[in-house]
Amino acid sequence: MSTKQPGGSAIFVMDKYMTDERQYAYYSYRLNEPVEYHWHNYFEITYIRSGSATHLLNDSMQSLKAGDLIFMRPNDVHMFYNDTNVSVMIFSFMPSFPDADIVKTVLNNAKSCVVSLNETSIRRIDGYLQTMGELYDGGTDSNERYLRCLLSALCLEIHKSIRYEGPDIPDYTKGNDRIREILAYIDRHYMDELTLESIAEQFGITPNYFSEFFKKYVNTTFSKYLTYVRMRRAISLMSLEKLSMEEIASEVGFRSESYFAQAFKLLTGMSPKVYQIKILRAAKNRKILK
Secondary structure: OOOOOOOOOOEEOOOOOOOOOOOEEEEEEEOOOOOOOEEOOOEEEEEEEEEEEEEEEOOEEEEEEOOEEEEEOOOOOEEEEEEEEEEEEEEEEOOOOOOHHHHHHHHOOOOOOEEEOOHHHHHHHHHHHHHHHHHHHHOOHHHHHHHHHHHHHHHHHHHHHOOOOOOOOOOOOOOOHHHHHHHHHHHHHOOOOOOHHHHHHHOOOOHHHHHHHHHHHHOOOHHHHHHHHHHHHHHHHHHHOOOOHHHHHHHOOOOOHHHHHHHHHHHHOOOHHHHHHHHHHHHHOOOOOO
């Protein structure tokens, strides 16, 4: 794993399988590749099924073992390294995911995001997550309602095990609401002809300062971030299979289908049509990651 030290610059990542229609994702796999120091705009629950690892959450480093669970809020920065054959189950969901308010009410005041579970909680949570993975494959409305109930049960089980000692975990962007306002503005206006200059003017700052400010807090350029946002919406539209690629390109703010296809392939490694067939359709019938 990567050995990047605490205090390093964290990259922003976006879950490419999460769409506007499906605001959650499930993964079950072994950690066998470096995980960069990163943050994201969604909640993430990671359960260690087997193995051991060192995990960095914000500026706190902890040793993890089988039966430990990590609950991460939006904007937490984290990474794994020094892992030994670690098997994990991960459930991620957007703050706007139905019933996410239950999760926030239960857990947002907790002062520790790493939980060591007892044997009873391990059995329950392992069962919850395995069932959530099976429901995730189904993709029906009834499955999603069941999944939401299991998420609430999972978080209540976590809540029982949380220790309330220790300092508050810092928010990576706490104390600077401007970056939040900027990201929210981009999310609302991604389909418009946004430019670095137009957003800088919108927020009353110079283009040069905006560029440096954005890169500092999101650790990617404005143009790349805008592309990420547009691609998430494009993937949502592609999953519905009702619009042509030309219509989707226009809907998410691209001037031409060819420019859209070029940007999409650069981000995902495949053309929009191939992605639609290989990823979106296949995801309806099987786990995305094994």
